[in-house]
Amino acid sequence: xxxxxxxxxxxxxxxxxxxxxxxxxxxxxxxxxxxxxxxxxxxxxxxxxxxxxxxxxxxxxxxxxxxxxxxxxxxxxxxxxxxxxxxxxxxxxxxxxxxxxxxxxxxxxxxxxxxxxxxxxxxxxxxxxxxxxxxxxxxxxxxxxxxxxxxxxxxxxxxxxxxxxxxxxxxxxxxxxxxxxxxxxxxxxxxxxxxxxxxxxxxxxxxxx
Ligand code: PRP
Ligand code: URA
Numbered sequence: 001x002x003x004x005x006x007x008x009x010x011x012x013x014x015x016x017x018x019x020x021x022x023x024x025x026x027x028x029x030x031x032x033x034x035x036x037x038x039x040x041x042x043x044x045x046x047x048x049x050x051x052x053x054x055x056x057x058x059x060x061x062x063x064x065x066x067x068x069x070x071x072x073x074x075x076x077x078x079x080x081x082x083x084x085x086x087x088x089x090x091x092x093x094x095x096x097x098x099x100x101x102x103x104x105x106x107x108x109x110x111x112x113x114x115x116x117x118x119x120x121x122x123x124x125x126x127x128x129x130x131x132x133x134x135x136x137x138x139x140x141x142x143x144x145x146x147x148x149x150x151x152x153x154x155x156x157x158x159x160x161x162x163x164x165x166x167x168x169x170x171x172x173x174x175x176x177x178x179x180x181x182x183x184x185x186x187x188x189x190x191x192x193x194x195x196x197x198x199x200x201x202x203x204x205x206x207x208x209x
Pocket of ligand 1: 135
């Protein structure tokens with residue numbers, strides 16, 4: 001489906017393999033998440049709107065393209081999505097940043113909301129929602145429900161690893177968004193963790209357990 005894009009660039013795949021390794025420590029894990037987000041952002045933002053503006057070079061005046069309009073909002077799903085924000089801000093430093101706080105119940109695996117704040121107004125912006133992991137899809141669906149309820153329309157969801165189950169759920173609930181994936185893994189296990197996955201992304205980014 002054309003709204004699902006797997007970014008199978010060799011640099012992204014190499015870095016995802018390093019993330020998966022259980023010997024990769026917090027510092028390196030955090031750096032890799034940021035680097036992958038930057039590489040994914042480079043691809044995912046290739047359709048940002050442009051407009052020609054007049055610029056005076058040392059030689060002459062010319063019309064030349066620059067990003068137009070209200071530009072970008074990056075909205076991480078807390079906590080793990082935070083790790084991807086700086087990678088995208090390094091590409092578009094003027095982007096606004098919102099936050100959606102969700103945690104998964106350990107038993108039901110359903111998301112629980114604890115904090116949400118979006119840049120206002122949000123309607124005109126391209127919104128990039130970040131979360132390294134798309135597992136059951138519950139968190140991503142809830143985050144995008146929230147953004148749409150507040151007027152967001154042009155939404156891109158960016159995850160580093162997805163499970164087929166979560167991708168199907170997100171794509172069915174929000175067929176109008178673009179979904180960017182670093183790698184589509186095999187399946188979920190009985191605890192709704194992605195296999196082979198990389199474990200708990202939030203714990204590995206922040207060094208918690
Ligand atoms: C993880 C991950 C996603 C969610 C994915 O967050 O970062 O937000 O689980 O699972 P789902 O697709 O089944 O909803 P978690 O709830 O563990 O919170 P954390 O980022 O604070 O660790
Ligand atoms: N959240 C994670 O951090 N990892 C998984 O595999 C599933 C949900």
